[in-house]
Amino acid sequence: MPVEVRLPTLLRPAAGGQATLSVEGATVREVLESMGAAHPELSSQLLTDDGALHRFVNVYVDDDDVRYLDGLDTKLPGDAVVSILPAVAGGAR
Amino acid sequence: MDPSSGAAPGGSAGGSPGLRIDGATLATMVAHCLGAYPEEGCGLLVGPEGSGRVVRCVPTDNVAHSAALYTVEPRAHLRADRAAEADGLAVVGVFHSHTHTDPYPSPTDVAQAPDPGWHYVLVSLRHELASVRSYRIVDGRVEEEDVTVLPDGSGGSPGSI
Numbered sequence: 665m666p667v668e669v670r671l672p673t674l675l676r677p678a679a680g681g682q683a684t685l686s687v688e689g690a691t692v693r694e695v696l697e698s699m700g701a702a703h704p705e706l707s708s709q710l711l712t713d714d715g716a717l718h719r720f721v722n723v724y725v726d727d728d729d730v731r732y733l734d735g736l737d738t739k740l741p742g743d744a745v746v747s748i749l750p751a752v753a754g755g756a757r
Numbered sequence: 758m759d760p761s762s763g764a765a766p767g768g769s770a771g772g773s774p775g776l777r778i779d780g781a782t783l784a785t786m787v788a789h790c791l792g793a794y795p796e797e798g799c800g801l802l803v804g805p806e807g808s809g810r811v812v813r814c815v816p817t818d819n820v821a822h823s824a825a826l827y828t829v830e831p832r833a834h835l836r837a838d839r840a841a842e843a844d845g846l847a848v849v850g851v852f853h854s855h856t857h858t859d860p861y862p863s864p865t866d867v868a869q870a871p872d873p874g875w876h877y878v879l880v881s882l883r884h885e886l887a888s889v890r891s892y893r894i895v896d897g898r899v900e901e902e903d904v905t906v907l908p909d910g911s912g913g914s915p916g917s918i
């Protein structure tokens with residue numbers, strides 16, 4: 665059963681301008697990999713060459729940041745909504 | 758301290774309408790930064806996309822808990838994003854404080870600026886009066902933009918904190 669993935673404005677051009685995608689996958693990793701297969705430009709923006717989540721990207725399952733769940737191995741209930749947002753950080757240093 | 762006192766117009770970014778913010782929202786932003794001191798304070802700015810208008814600011818926790826770094830609390834970002842979308846608005850920028858340096862984006866700020874469409878607002882607490890500046894950061898290039906302070910009640914949403 666596909667899950668809904670919500671993309672931030674910044675990533676929409678890499679997905680043909682779509683704001684939401686319907687993607688098959690039982691875990692966050694499977695969903696990101698299927699998205700990357702369909703939209704190769706998205707892949708490099710989300711995952712590092714080692715297959716880890718890029719540090720400038722936050723991925724949420726429903727209301728929770730996957731870094732506080734099981735990361736990319738977080739399992740997805742059938743009605744899950746996966747949201748992606750840029751990590752917002754910086755500082756005086 | 759008058760939080761609006763430092764919001765002088767800066768150099769205009771080419772063709773950009775600049776940042777327009779009402780006094781109450783500006784005061785909320787500066788008050789949050791003062792409250793977070795000595796750590797950097799941060800939060801998100803919400804308004805109609807592409808308009809330069811900020812109708813509310815959403816102070817967030819700085820999960821870096823540092824005097825020299827900030828990271829917007831990710832769940833607060835998600836909530837702010839959803840709330841903005843529900844109101845037909847968008848997160849259009851971010852603010853953070855520099856506690857001991859001028860209100861100019863640091864190399865870290867520039868390197869980590871995610872969105873060329875965003876307004877990057879800096880609140881400097883270096884001097885007795887807070888100063889506020891706004892920038893666009895596109896492809897690593899920093900351009901200051903004008904900050905216009907609007908009278909309170911000039912179209913701010915009822916959801917303003």
